[in-house]
Amino acid sequence: MPRLGAVSLLVRDYEEAIAFFVGKLDFVLDDDIDQGTKRWVRVTPRGGDTSLILARASTPEQVARIGDQAGGRIWLFLETDDFDRDHAAFSAAGVRFRESPRDEPYGKVAVFEDLYGNGWDLIQYKDAP
Known part of the structure; x- marks a missing residue:
């Protein structure tokens, strides 16, 4: 497959x-x-x-x-099983978040940037996809 x-x-x-x-x-x-x-x-x-x-x-x-591989859109989605743990660890390491964490119908998410400015979602789904 x-x-x-x-x-x-x-x-x-x-x-x-x-x-x-x-x-x-x-x-x-x-x-x-x-x-x-x-x-x-x-x-x-x-x-x-x-x-x-x-x-x-x-x-x-x-x-x-x-830094612009997706034309300004969120391009990559980093899934986690513990949003709060990873958000705290990334923040402590100096990763730049564009927004505060938010709850969506599908899960908890926040947009962060890689070292070049590409947008990523850090996301914990309510139900694993």
Whole structure:
């Protein structure tokens, strides 16, 4: 059965991106393989199935999309089983939240930004999808 294994995320620098995702969001660094002119860097939320491929921008068009991969919309949704724990941990690590947590019919959510300004939802569903 097909599944979504990874999504690429344009980054300015591998090291700063690894520091954010591993150091602030507690993702696992699964791979960091030097391929000569680029690296294969894969991070995954702890206990998660879908990874991010941290892809260093290498053209002017790619550089222009760093931090705006979704045209200003929320692009990625980080699911949690304990919203309050993760919101507190991310806040303490210096992650910027655009809003206070809110309750929605589907669960508890707050929008945060990655190190480049891409919008993410931190979300705890009322019923697991």
